Amino acid sequence: MNVDLEELSKFLVKAKTNTYASGSERNVPPQRPDFDELEFKEGDLEYRDSYCGFFRAPGQEIVRFKGEPIWNMSYDGGMLSEFWDSRDFAEQTFKFLQRAMSKIDVSKPFRGPENLQEGDYEYNMEVEGDITSFKGTEKISFKGKVVFVQNFMGGLILE
Numbered sequence: 001m002n003v004d005l006e007e008l009s010k011f012l013v014k015a016k017t018n019t020y021a022s023g024s025e026r027n028v029p030p031q032r033p034d035f036d037e038l039e040f041k042e043g044d045l046e047y048r049d050s051y052c053g054f055f056r057a058p059g060q061e062i063v064r065f066k067g068e069p070i071w072n073m074s075y076d077g078g079m080l081s082e083f084w085d086s087r088d089f090a091e092q093t094f095k096f097l098q099r100a101m102s103k104i105d106v107s108k109p110f111r112g113p114e115n116l117q118e119g120d121y122e123y124n125m126e127v128e129g130d131i132t133s134f135k136g137t138e139k140i141s142f143k144g145k146v147v148f149v150q151n152f153m154g155g156l157i158l159e
Contacts, residue, residue, distance in 0.1 A: 011047070015063070019047070035052045048061070059076075060072060060074045061074075074154060077151055079148050080149065121141070
């Protein structure tokens, strides 16, 4: 099967901005117990984001074409341990993360933009590779201090 990479990139932007980044989170019944799962469908493409946890919330995103998996991204990380005692601060940080992710670019449809500053918060994403095979890190700083770090990796799934 040939994957149209431009079409896949555009779909990922739509899927991500209509699920976690939107704040509405389109939760669906989870395929795995105790996970939160978000879903977006358009035509023959289906996106599912599956994660568990709060302060640290590892997860995986899968895109299927006509039911067959064609792309994935795994991620792991979250709030640094010194901030695990402040649920309110974590929630504010995650709201900023959602705003950063809503600015995802079709040229790098992984997480958020390379850089975003908003008030005391700053988001940075570094990535190596492209939609076919990539790895990267995103960080959020508050008043210049890193408070959130997450690594991600993925790419095409080929038979």
